[in-house]
Amino acid sequence: MNFDDTPQEAAFRAEARAWIDANAPKELEAELSKPSAKRASENRDGMIDVAKAWQKKKADAGWACLHWPKDYGGRGSTPIERVIWQQEEGVYDKLSRPFAIGQGMCGPTVMAYADEEQKRKYLPPLASGETIWCQLFSEPAGGSDVAGLRTRAEKDGDDWIVNGQKIWTSGAHYSDFGILITRTDANVPKHKGLTMFFLDMKSPGVEVKPIKQANGMQEFNEVFFTNVRIPDSQRLGAVGDGWNVSLTTLMNERMSIGARLSTGFPELFEFCSNLMLEDGLAIDDRSVRSKLASWAVKNSGLKYTSYRSISALSKGDRPGPENSIGKLVSGSMLQDIAMFAADLQGASGALTDGDADTAGQFQAMILQSPSMRIAGGTDEILRNIIAERVLGLPGDIRVDKDVPFNKIPTKGR
Amino acid sequence: MNFDDTPQEAAFRAEAKAWIAANAPKQYEDELKKASLGRIQLRSANILEVAKAWQKKKADAGWAVPHWPKDYGGRRASPIERVIWQQEEGVFGKLGALFIIGHGMCGPTMMAYAAEDQKRHYLPPLASGENIWCQLFSEPAGGSDVAGLRTRAEKDGADWVINGQKIWTSGAHYSDYGILITRTDPTVPKHKGLTMFFLDMKSPGVEVKPIKQANGQAEFNEVYFTDVRIPDAQRLGAVGDGWNVSLTTLMNERMAIGANVATGFPELFEFCNNLMLEDGLAIDDRAVRSKLASWAVRASGLKYTSFRAISALSRGERPGPENSIGKLVAGAMLQDVATYALDLQGAAGVLSGPDDAEAAGKFQAMLLRSPATRVEGGTDEILRNIIAERVLGLPGDIRVDKDVPFNKIPTKGR
Amino acid sequence: MNFDFSDDQKQLRDEARRFLTEKCPPKAVREVIDGKATYDRELWKGLADMGFLGVAIPEAFGGSGAGHLELCVIAEEMGRALAPVPFSSTVYLAAEALMLAGSDAQKQKWLPAIASGAAVGTLALFEGSGNPSPGAIKLTASNGTLNGIKKPVPDGAVADFAIVAARTASTGRETDISLFLVDLTSEGVEAKALTNIDPSRGQAEISFKNVKAELLGPANEGWSILTRVLDRAAVLIAFEQVGGADRALEMGRDYALDRIAFGRQIGSFQAVKHMLADMYVSATLARSNCYYGAWALSTNASELPEAAAAARISATQAFQHCAKNNIQVHGGMGFTWEFDCHLYYRRSNALALGLGSLSYWEDALIDRMRQRNAAA
Incomplete structure (x- = not known):
């Protein structure tokens, strides 16, 4: 057991490091290094131009979408080389966010289902960041239950006509293309009547509206489709096979390893190391230590779980659904840590003006x-995924599986 | 809002208090106070004999099972008087543990379904503790899913012939009678083919074997039935109506209010008040205080929730399923409290002998017993299902066994 | 035992709920959240007209003199409705301090004004990060002149007067602290609104430069008065928290019944229904602790300090638990601005901090239990 690169990995790392050192937009380093929670309050849209510039530079030098085939704008790297690149890219990796969905989910789907000509046309500019793609899956009626979607696509000559609404679409307002799952047959069971397409987001009838979130920010959109025409040639997979196509997309989402999820722990540790309580530093208080220690081991547990996945990748194994624990652990931990940090500030913890110490x-x-x-x-x-796909427990009892979609109830009461 | 008795309640309390002061077996008071979870043992006497003597004494003076009708051995006390009696009986109430199932579950079922002469015959000695009853419901195949039971009863002339096995039967080895739920028709859906009986535990073919528990104690038994004959006259309710009869029994289980569920908090608080850590008393340590405070408010929350239920009783209201929270909160808490108390003892926390361990091994015993509290x-x-469905009105679980003949339900997961 | 509110008190609760359902729908809360008003003045006037502002104020001082149990009932409804008014600062903090320690003239001047809705009051205690403690008070008072800065002051930007905790000596003892009553229109007072996680209730920084003030209560007894005020407010705010927790639980329950996924009501999945059952357990434990706090508050029982801390901790935990999992039950829609879930989430976190942190009250509870134990 060791943390060393193989000679081949070391060579790749050295090459990557040298190129990044020579080419990265260093003027953004300080800004990008700020804690995640602070970044969350920034306007991602403002980053698009610099993000595109960095992505193009990487693409020109063959560092964009490393694991993609060269013909489609990648460099045919191994999975472990991809992880090494991420490690070396460091904070600049944050500039890749606007492309994450396009490259992580839309690209692989296009690669698996589009024809060769389309792949050569659409994938290179997606890899280089010249075009941004979004994923149009979630709907008001189908969140966790993706297949409960109701956006209709009806055949009209060589085109399909799409009507309906999508929701929670990241980056829809700055995206050039999108992959879209629709219902083409409501008379068959829900998973069987779906069909996937890709479309130009500037098509007539596509309307994007931002969603104002509970925290006041706007990161997502609603997308409305009114008689939007999509050529049949932009269909991905067979008619009625959209569910299987979407699984390709979603599988790729969970494959992205090494994407470090924010737990809030490093920020809390630093905060407690500096915060003076009435009778000393917070980190010297035993009740604070007890909490910090519990979170510290969760944080390190996640880190080393990802190291184990990286080692598996390095050996050529495919990472499995066990990576679902990352978001499950970090999500609630982030919330608990944030509440505890506010609690440590007493009544002032409710203020958002930003004291010098915590901003x-x-x-x-x-x-x-x-x-x-x-x-x-x-x-x-996520707990279902762990229970079912890792532990092998049975799935939830499904009452909607063999029922025609239009017979499934839409209201609970 | 007040904690005062009404004049009537105060009079009842005074009478109960005076009688208990004059009659309770005070020589066991200290030992009973210390008794922790699980079966109580007395150092100098047989708990069964002491408990039976106290119950008989109460019965002779009319204090046994106060809320039962007089004809059946009670005194027709109101629900609130029953609570007052429990409060006044205090630690001596722990001696009633042996009779709880008989009084709380078997008795009410008999009262609802037996013939009048049977009630007059069986209930008074049950009330007075001369007879102990047990409840034969759980089976290896049916724990939470009680109706999944497989013990067969087949009609043979005026008798029924029983074959099968029950499990988790408290006190089966010292019980005189039991109520028994059986399957009389496996070809109909599971809830429809059940029938309830009561039987003499000394009937030929009944065999009781203790279960050695994870904590080393043996509070429960397996009971085997081999061609046991029960007269049809001892059937409770109609043939095939056993599920409804069992609901009466189980409903009564949950009605027992004011039965203080152990949380472990008072013990932990006292322990922390006296335990010296390296740099002072445990209770002065902020990390300890933070944990104590979280548990303190859960313990007091339960206490005052039961006060609210008692107040509702006092107004003549029926307490509802919201009382399910008691065991749900207390069970998990007991386990956490015990784990934490051991942690405070450091490596020595593994020692469990009464002479070596802190607090005479109380927390070690609690740790080993507490998993069962979350199950039994x-x-x-x-319990979460009960709260979600009966209090909050959420839908029940999707059932795949409801309309299927019982003998078509799978018996193995894989 | 009658460990419950009386029929009259329950009738008052129904009346308050009807009133607030009509006059304080989520739309009204959003007006303030969106910054269109600093607080809902019309609602404030309505509360005065209903007699809710003076429910615990004696008749001699313009109130209805009903009592603190009645105030607990109102508080729960205010929490449930997320009322965007300076109720807690004025009624639980300022009025309670006046009733505990005010001179007859001070009471005569301010209590009727509170009851009629004419005056908004507050307590200026904190000076930045940290918990209630005599050592943390740096604002000085000498010869009745205040100098220093208070932050955060609840509803400080809209208050007409404040009870201010000030340092009158530096011996390192509690007796260093005295309370002062300050008319906030006085010269030298400057209030600046601060943004906070729950914009439906204001927070401010108030600076005092050579501000003339009069003592509230005996000099050097400020801290002991303050402790009692905080305990009383802890019980009342705990009722707001329980009201909020109950409403958040109901919202989650209703959504779990309405929303279909995978062809079923999502409330039929154990993962969801058990989450709701656990929310119910938290809310129930908190309510029961609050009832005990209400009894102690209304009878001035010696158990009040302990009961108040228990109610505070339990209700803080319950409201935070219910509010955050209400969002979870709602899924993505629960995280939209449009749904009301975040209003409860914001309020739950703001109320958790307003009287000092959870850890402060945890420490206080164990201290108080221990003292009682030692005395017994």
Whole structure:
């Protein structure tokens, strides 16, 4: 057991490090190094231009979407090389966020289901950040239950006509393309009547509206479709096979390892190391230590779980669903830590103006953290995944499986 | 809002208090006070004999099972008087543990379903502790899913012939009678083929074996039935109506209010008040205080929740399923408190002998017993279901066994 | 035993709920959250007209003299409705301090004004980060002149007067602290609104530069008065928390019944229903602790300090637990601005901090239990 690179890995790391050192936008380093909770209060849109510039630079030098084939804008790297690149890219990796969904979910789906000509046309600019893609899956009627979606696609000559509404679409307002799952047959059971497409987000009839979140920010959108026409050639997979296509997309979401999730622990540890309580430093208080220690081992447990996954990757193994624990643990931990940090500040903990010592970061974390337990799979869905796919327990009893979609109840009472 | 008795309640309390002061077996008071979870043992006497003597004494003076009708051995006390009696009986109430199932569950079921002459015959000695009754419901195949039971009863002339096995039967080895739920028809859906009986535990073919528990004690038994004959006259309720009869029994279990569930908090508080850590008393340590405070408010929350229920009783209201929270909160808390108390003892926390361990091994015993508290008499999960469904009005679990003939329900998971 | 509110008190609760349902819907709370008003003045006037502001104030001072049990009942409803008014600062802090320690003239001047809705009051205690403690009070008073800064002061930007904790000596003892009553229109007072996680209730920084003030209660007894005021407010705020927790639980329950996923009501999944059952348990334990606190408050029982701390801790935990898991039950929709879940989440976190932190009250509870134990 060791933490060393193989000679091959070491060579790759050295090459990556040298290139980053010579080319990274160092002027942004300080800003990007700020704690996550603080960053969360920034406007991501403002980052688009610098993010695109960095992505293009990487693409020109062959460092964009490393694990993709060269023909589609990647460099055919191994999974472990991809992780090494992420480690070396460090804080600049945060500039990749606007592309994460396109490259992590839309790209692999297009790669698996589009024809060769389309792949050569659409994938390279997606890899280089010249075009941004979004994923149009969630709907008001289908959150955890993705397949409960109701957006209709009806065949009309060589086109499909789409009507309906999507929700929680990140970056829809700055995206050029999107992959879209629709219902093409409501008379068959829910998983069987779905069909996947990709579309130009500037198509007539597409309307994007930002969603104001509980914490006052706007990171997501609603997207409305009114008689939007999509050519049949932009269908991904067979008609009625959309559910299987979407599983390709969602599987790829969970494959992204080494994406470090924020737990709030480093911020809390630093805060407690400096905070003076009435009778001394917070970190010298035994009740504070007891809490810190509990969180410290969760934090390190996550870190070393990801190291184990990286080692598995290095040996050529495919990472499995056990990586679901990352968000499950960090989501509620972030919330608990934020509340504890505010509690340590006493009545002032409710203020968001930002004292010099904390800059309101924990207050922002309190307001943002509920979404971490929901977005990209609720805590409850993640526990189901662990129980079913890791431990092999049976799935929930399904009452909607063999029922025609239009016979499934839509209201609880 | 006040904690005062009404004049009527005060008079009842005074009478109870005076009688208890004059008659209680005071020589066991200290030992009973210290008794922790699990079966109580007395150093100098047989608990069964002491308990029976106290119950008989109470019965002779009309204080046994106060809320039962006079004809059946009670004094027709109101629910609030019953609570007052419990409060006044105090630690001596622990001697009633042996009779709890008979008085709390078997008796009410008999009262609801037996013939009048049977009631007059069986209930008074049950009330006075001369007879002990047990409840034969749980089976290896049916724990939380009580109706999954497989013990068969087949009609043979005027008798029924029983074959099968029960489990988790408290006190089966010293019980005189039991109420027994059986399956009389496996070809109908599970809840429809059940029938209830009562039987003499000395009937031929009844065999009782103690279960050695994870904590080393043996509070429960397995009971085997081999061609046991029960006269049809001892059937409770109609053939096939056993599920409804059992609900009467189980409902009565949950009605026992004011039965203080142990949380472990008072013990932990006292322990922390006296335990010296390296740099002072445990209770002066802020980390300890923070934990204590969280548990303190749970313990007091339970206490005042029961006060609210008592007040509702006092007004003549029926307490509802919201009382399920008692065991749910207390069970998990007991386990956490015990774990923490051991942690405070450091490496020595593993020692469990009464002479070596802090607090005479009380917390070690608690640690080993507490997992059962979260399971017996309704698991934490069943209690959460009860709260969610009967208090909050959420839907029941999706059932796949409801309309299926019992003998078509799978018996193995894989 | 009658460990419950009386029929009259329950009738008052129903009346308050009807009133607040009509006059204080979530829309009214949002007006203040969105910054369109500093507080809901119309609601404030309505509360005065209903007699709710003076429910615990004696008739001689313009109140109805009903009592503190009645105030607990109102407090629960205020919490349930998230009323965006300076109720807790004025009624639980300022009025309680006046009733405990005010001179006849002070009571005569301010209590009727509180009851009629004419005056908003507050308590200026904190000076930045930290918990209630005599050592943390740096604002000085000499010869009736105050100098220093208080922050955060609840509703400080809209208050007409404040009870101010000030340092009158530096011996390191509790007797260093005295309380002063300050008309906030006085010269030298400057209030600045601060943003906070629950914008439906204001917080402010108030600076005092050579401000003339009169003593409230005997000099050097400020800290002991303050401790009693905080205990009383802890019980009352705990009722607001229990009201909020109950409402958050109901919202979660209703959504679990309405929302379909995988062809079923989401409330039929044990993961969801057990989460709701646990919320119910928290809320019930808190309510029971609060009832005990209400009894101790209304009878001035010697158990009040312990009962208040228990009610405070239990209700803080319950409201935070219910509010955060109400969002969880609602899923993504619960995290939208449009749904009301975040209003409760914000309020739960603000109320958890307003009287000092959870750890402060935990420490206080064990201290008080221990003292009682030692005395017994």
